[in-house]
Amino acid sequence: MNIAIDGPAGAGKSTIAKRIAKELGYIYVDTGAMYRAMALFFIRKGVDPSATELIDTMCKDAQISIEYRNGEQVVVLNGENVNAFLRTEEVGNMASATSVNPNVRKKLVELQQELAAKNDVVMDGRDICTVVLPKAEVKVFLTAGSDVRAKRRYDELVAKGENPDIKKIEADIIERDNRDMNREVSPLKQAPDATFVDSSYMTIEEVVETIIGLTKK
Numbered sequence: 001m002n003i004a005i006d007g008p009a010g011a012g013k014s015t016i017a018k019r020i021a022k023e024l025g026y027i028y029v030d031t032g033a034m035y036r037a038m039a040l041f042f043i044r045k046g047v048d049p050s051a052t053e054l055i056d057t058m059c060k061d062a063q064i065s066i067e068y069r070n071g072e073q074v075v076v077l078n079g080e081n082v083n084a085f086l087r088t089e090e091v092g093n094m095a096s097a098t099s100v101n102p103n104v105r106k107k108l109v110e111l112q113q114e115l116a117a118k119n120d121v122v123m124d125g126r127d128i129c130t131v132v133l134p135k136a137e138v139k140v141f142l143t144a145g146s147d148v149r150a151k152r153r154y155d156e157l158v159a160k161g162e163n164p165d166i167k168k169i170e171a172d173i174i175e176r177d178n179r180d181m182n183r184e185v186s187p188l189k190q191a192p193d194a195t196f197v198d199s200s201y202m203t204i205e206e207v208v209e210t211i212i213g214l215t216k217k
Protein backbone atom coordinates (compact mmCIF):
# COMPACT_ATOMS: atom_id res chain seq x y z
CA MET A 1 0.00 0.00 0.00
CA ASN A 2 1.44 3.37 -1.01
CA ILE A 3 0.19 6.83 -0.09
CA ALA A 4 1.68 9.63 -2.23
CA ILE A 5 1.52 13.29 -1.19
CA ASP A 6 2.75 16.18 -3.34
CA GLY A 7 2.63 19.89 -2.67
CA PRO A 8 4.59 23.13 -2.37
CA ALA A 9 7.07 24.09 0.37
CA GLY A 10 5.49 24.62 3.78
CA ALA A 11 2.11 23.00 3.02
CA GLY A 12 2.55 20.71 6.05
CA LYS A 13 3.32 17.57 4.06
CA SER A 14 5.94 16.11 6.40
CA THR A 15 3.96 16.75 9.61
CA ILE A 16 0.86 15.17 8.08
CA ALA A 17 2.71 12.27 6.41
CA LYS A 18 4.54 11.41 9.65
CA ARG A 19 1.25 11.29 11.60
CA ILE A 20 -0.43 9.10 8.98
CA ALA A 21 2.55 6.73 8.88
CA LYS A 22 2.44 6.39 12.67
CA GLU A 23 -1.31 5.75 12.78
CA LEU A 24 -1.24 3.17 10.01
CA GLY A 25 2.12 1.58 10.87
CA TYR A 26 3.65 2.54 7.52
CA ILE A 27 7.11 3.90 6.79
CA TYR A 28 7.40 7.65 6.16
CA VAL A 29 9.66 8.54 3.24
CA ASP A 30 10.71 12.22 3.12
CA THR A 31 12.02 12.64 -0.43
CA GLY A 32 12.82 16.35 0.12
CA ALA A 33 15.45 15.21 2.66
CA MET A 34 17.16 13.18 -0.09
CA TYR A 35 17.34 16.25 -2.39
CA ARG A 36 18.58 18.25 0.60
CA ALA A 37 21.35 15.68 1.27
CA MET A 38 22.43 15.97 -2.36
CA ALA A 39 22.38 19.79 -2.00
CA LEU A 40 24.49 19.57 1.17
CA PHE A 41 27.04 17.52 -0.78
CA PHE A 42 27.28 20.30 -3.42
CA ILE A 43 27.45 23.09 -0.80
CA ARG A 44 30.30 21.31 0.99
CA LYS A 45 32.14 20.93 -2.31
CA GLY A 46 31.66 24.66 -3.01
CA VAL A 47 29.70 24.00 -6.21
CA ASP A 48 27.69 26.91 -7.64
CA PRO A 49 24.01 25.99 -8.27
CA SER A 50 24.32 27.33 -11.82
CA ALA A 51 27.24 24.96 -12.66
CA THR A 52 24.93 22.45 -14.36
CA GLU A 53 27.60 20.32 -16.06
CA LEU A 54 29.59 19.95 -12.87
CA ILE A 55 26.45 18.98 -10.92
CA ASP A 56 25.62 16.48 -13.64
CA THR A 57 28.95 14.65 -13.28
CA MET A 58 29.56 15.17 -9.57
CA CYS A 59 26.25 13.72 -8.37
CA LYS A 60 27.70 10.27 -9.09
CA ASP A 61 30.08 10.77 -6.13
CA ALA A 62 27.25 11.32 -3.63
CA GLN A 63 26.13 7.96 -2.21
CA ILE A 64 22.79 8.53 -0.52
CA SER A 65 20.90 5.87 1.42
CA ILE A 66 18.08 5.77 3.93
CA GLU A 67 17.96 4.00 7.26
CA TYR A 68 15.29 3.90 9.96
CA ARG A 69 16.34 4.37 13.58
CA ASN A 70 13.60 4.40 16.25
CA GLY A 71 11.06 4.99 13.49
CA GLU A 72 12.89 8.13 12.24
CA GLN A 73 14.24 8.41 8.71
CA VAL A 74 18.02 8.89 8.73
CA VAL A 75 19.67 10.14 5.53
CA VAL A 76 23.18 8.79 5.09
CA LEU A 77 25.48 10.72 2.76
CA ASN A 78 28.75 8.91 1.94
CA GLY A 79 28.57 7.05 5.26
CA GLU A 80 27.62 10.06 7.43
CA ASN A 81 24.25 10.67 9.13
CA VAL A 82 23.47 14.19 7.80
CA ASN A 83 19.96 14.70 9.28
CA ALA A 84 21.16 17.53 11.54
CA PHE A 85 22.35 19.63 8.56
CA LEU A 86 19.36 19.38 6.22
CA ARG A 87 16.71 21.77 7.58
CA THR A 88 18.30 25.17 6.82
CA GLU A 89 17.09 27.78 4.28
CA GLU A 90 20.47 27.56 2.52
CA VAL A 91 20.18 23.80 2.00
CA GLY A 92 16.47 24.10 1.00
CA ASN A 93 17.20 26.72 -1.64
CA MET A 94 20.19 24.74 -2.97
CA ALA A 95 17.98 21.60 -3.09
CA SER A 96 15.38 23.46 -5.13
CA ALA A 97 18.10 24.66 -7.53
CA THR A 98 20.03 21.39 -7.93
CA SER A 99 16.95 19.14 -8.10
CA VAL A 100 16.29 20.41 -11.63
CA ASN A 101 19.20 18.21 -12.78
CA PRO A 102 17.96 15.00 -14.51
CA ASN A 103 20.86 12.83 -13.20
CA VAL A 104 20.21 13.96 -9.62
CA ARG A 105 16.52 13.08 -10.03
CA LYS A 106 17.13 9.72 -11.72
CA LYS A 107 19.35 8.53 -8.91
CA LEU A 108 16.95 9.59 -6.12
CA VAL A 109 13.76 8.42 -7.88
CA GLU A 110 15.26 4.90 -8.15
CA LEU A 111 15.96 4.87 -4.42
CA GLN A 112 12.41 6.09 -3.66
CA GLN A 113 10.80 3.46 -5.91
CA GLU A 114 12.86 0.71 -4.28
CA LEU A 115 11.66 1.75 -0.80
CA ALA A 116 8.02 1.84 -1.93
CA ALA A 117 8.26 -1.57 -3.60
CA LYS A 118 9.51 -3.20 -0.38
CA ASN A 119 7.33 -1.40 2.23
CA ASP A 120 3.93 0.16 2.91
CA VAL A 121 4.89 3.84 2.63
CA VAL A 122 3.60 7.36 3.00
CA MET A 123 5.90 9.33 0.68
CA ASP A 124 5.89 13.09 0.22
CA GLY A 125 7.58 15.39 -2.29
CA ARG A 126 6.90 17.24 -5.55
CA ASP A 127 6.63 14.44 -8.16
CA ILE A 128 5.49 11.43 -6.14
CA CYS A 129 1.95 11.14 -7.60
CA THR A 130 3.08 12.07 -11.12
CA VAL A 131 6.44 10.30 -11.60
CA VAL A 132 7.71 8.25 -8.66
CA LEU A 133 4.57 6.29 -7.69
CA PRO A 134 1.98 6.89 -10.42
CA LYS A 135 0.18 3.69 -9.33
CA ALA A 136 -0.03 4.65 -5.63
CA GLU A 137 -3.37 3.58 -4.11
CA VAL A 138 -3.89 7.03 -2.52
CA LYS A 139 -2.75 10.29 -4.13
CA VAL A 140 -3.07 13.72 -2.57
CA PHE A 141 -2.07 17.23 -3.65
CA LEU A 142 -1.69 19.14 -0.38
CA THR A 143 -1.40 22.91 -0.50
CA ALA A 144 -2.10 26.15 1.40
CA GLY A 145 -1.94 29.86 0.56
CA SER A 146 1.60 31.32 0.42
CA ASP A 147 0.71 33.76 3.23
CA VAL A 148 -0.44 30.88 5.46
CA ARG A 149 2.67 28.85 4.66
CA ALA A 150 4.90 31.86 5.41
CA LYS A 151 3.14 32.42 8.74
CA ARG A 152 3.65 28.76 9.74
CA ARG A 153 7.37 28.99 8.94
CA TYR A 154 7.59 32.34 10.75
CA ASP A 155 6.00 30.83 13.89
CA GLU A 156 8.44 27.88 13.78
CA LEU A 157 11.46 30.23 13.63
CA VAL A 158 10.08 32.50 16.39
CA ALA A 159 9.58 29.40 18.57
CA LYS A 160 13.30 28.66 18.02
CA GLY A 161 14.16 32.14 19.33
CA GLU A 162 14.86 33.74 15.93
CA ASN A 163 13.60 37.11 14.69
CA PRO A 164 12.62 36.46 11.05
CA ASP A 165 11.14 38.81 8.43
CA ILE A 166 7.78 37.33 7.36
CA LYS A 167 7.76 39.21 4.01
CA LYS A 168 11.16 37.74 3.13
CA ILE A 169 9.96 34.25 4.10
CA GLU A 170 6.90 34.61 1.83
CA ALA A 171 9.04 35.97 -1.05
CA ASP A 172 11.39 32.95 -0.72
CA ILE A 173 8.43 30.55 -0.65
CA ILE A 174 6.97 32.10 -3.82
CA GLU A 175 10.37 31.96 -5.56
CA ARG A 176 10.81 28.29 -4.58
CA ASP A 177 7.27 27.43 -5.76
CA ASN A 178 7.93 29.10 -9.11
CA ARG A 179 11.15 27.17 -9.63
CA ASP A 180 9.64 23.83 -8.54
CA MET A 181 6.52 24.32 -10.73
CA ASN A 182 8.26 25.62 -13.84
CA ARG A 183 11.28 23.35 -14.17
CA GLU A 184 11.54 21.12 -17.22
CA VAL A 185 11.96 17.76 -15.46
CA SER A 186 9.18 16.51 -13.16
CA PRO A 187 7.70 19.91 -12.23
CA LEU A 188 5.41 20.19 -9.22
CA LYS A 189 1.84 19.81 -10.46
CA GLN A 190 -1.32 18.10 -9.35
CA ALA A 191 -1.76 14.63 -10.86
CA PRO A 192 -5.18 14.39 -12.57
CA ASP A 193 -6.23 11.56 -10.23
CA ALA A 194 -4.92 13.16 -7.01
CA THR A 195 -7.32 14.56 -4.39
CA PHE A 196 -6.82 18.31 -3.85
CA VAL A 197 -6.57 19.29 -0.17
CA ASP A 198 -6.18 22.96 0.82
CA SER A 199 -4.94 22.97 4.42
CA SER A 200 -5.07 26.79 4.83
CA TYR A 201 -8.00 26.66 7.24
CA MET A 202 -7.76 23.04 8.42
CA THR A 203 -6.13 21.67 11.55
CA ILE A 204 -3.44 18.99 11.29
CA GLU A 205 -5.93 16.44 12.67
CA GLU A 206 -8.51 17.35 10.01
CA VAL A 207 -6.01 16.84 7.21
CA VAL A 208 -4.77 13.55 8.70
CA GLU A 209 -8.37 12.29 9.04
CA THR A 210 -9.17 13.33 5.46
CA ILE A 211 -6.24 11.33 4.06
CA ILE A 212 -6.83 8.31 6.31
CA GLY A 213 -10.47 8.44 5.15
CA LEU A 214 -9.29 8.25 1.51
CA THR A 215 -7.04 5.31 2.42
CA LYS A 216 -9.87 3.36 4.05
CA LYS A 217 -12.10 3.99 1.05
Ligand code: DC
Pocket residue numbers: 009010031032033035036092095096099124125126127128176180
Ligand atom coordinates in the same frame (compact mmCIF):
# COMPACT_ATOMS: atom_id res chain seq x y z
O1 DC B 1 10.18 19.36 0.66
P1 DC B 1 11.52 20.08 0.87
O2 DC B 1 11.40 21.54 1.18
O3 DC B 1 12.38 19.36 1.85
O4 DC B 1 12.27 19.97 -0.58
C1 DC B 1 13.45 20.68 -0.88
C2 DC B 1 13.57 20.83 -2.39
O5 DC B 1 13.83 19.56 -3.00
C3 DC B 1 12.34 21.37 -3.09
O6 DC B 1 12.35 22.78 -3.18
C4 DC B 1 12.39 20.74 -4.46
C5 DC B 1 13.17 19.47 -4.26
N1 DC B 1 12.33 18.27 -4.29
C6 DC B 1 12.03 17.74 -5.51
O7 DC B 1 12.41 18.29 -6.53
N2 DC B 1 11.31 16.58 -5.60
C7 DC B 1 10.87 15.96 -4.50
N3 DC B 1 10.19 14.82 -4.63
C8 DC B 1 11.14 16.52 -3.22
C9 DC B 1 11.86 17.69 -3.14
